[in-house]
Each structure stands twice: as C-alpha cells, then as structure tokens.
Amino acid sequence: HTAITWNATALHDFPIVIETTEKGSAITLLFTDVKLGKPAASAFEPPKEFKKYDSMQQMMREAMMKRFNPDALDK
Numbered sequence: 001h002t003a004i005t006w007n008a009t010a011l012h013d014f015p016i017v018i019e020t021t022e023k024g025s026a027i028t029l030l031f032t033d034v035k036l037g038k039p040a041a042s043a044f045e046p047p048k049e050f051k052k053y054d055s056m057q058q059m060m061r062e063a064m065m066k067r068f069n070p071d072a073l074d075k
Contacts, residue, residue: 011036 003020007013011034018029053059 008034 001020001022003018005015005019006017008016014031014034014036016031016034020027053062
C-alpha cells in the first residue's frame with residue numbers, strides 16, 4: 001500500500017492527514033483536536049455495564065439466550 005501523509009511539525013510530526021487508495025476507493029483520514037500527552041486513567045476503565053465472561057462459549061450462550069428468550073436471563 002502507498003499513502004501520502006501530512007505531518008504537523010508542531011505536533012512532533014504527527015500525521016494529521018493520511019490519504020491512500022483501497023480497492024480503487026480513495027480513503028482520507030483527518031485527525032483534528034490532536035492532544036499529545038498522557039491520557040487520563042479513566043479512559044482505560046471498562047464501562048459500568050461491562051460484564052466479564054469466563055469463556056467465549058459462555059458469552060455466546062448468553063447472547064443467544066438474550067436473542068431467543070430475553071425473559072430467561074431476568075429470572
């Protein structure tokens with residue numbers, strides 16, 4: 001792949017625009033409001049509704065139960 005980038009010298013050469021072509025379609029990524037610094041630790045905390053599963057099978061089983069029998073999980 002080939003890409004053209006515009007790097008902001010004031011942002012330590014961060015690429016603020018990236019242009020490339022994928023399967024004949026032009027793709028442009030434009031970064032705005034760039035802040036180079038340490039992010040808040042809260043940005044890495046899972047959302048309150050996050051639920052951890054012991055396995056992929058457990059997650060899939062619950063998803064299928066919700067889809068086909070939503071009342072089964074409320075009991």
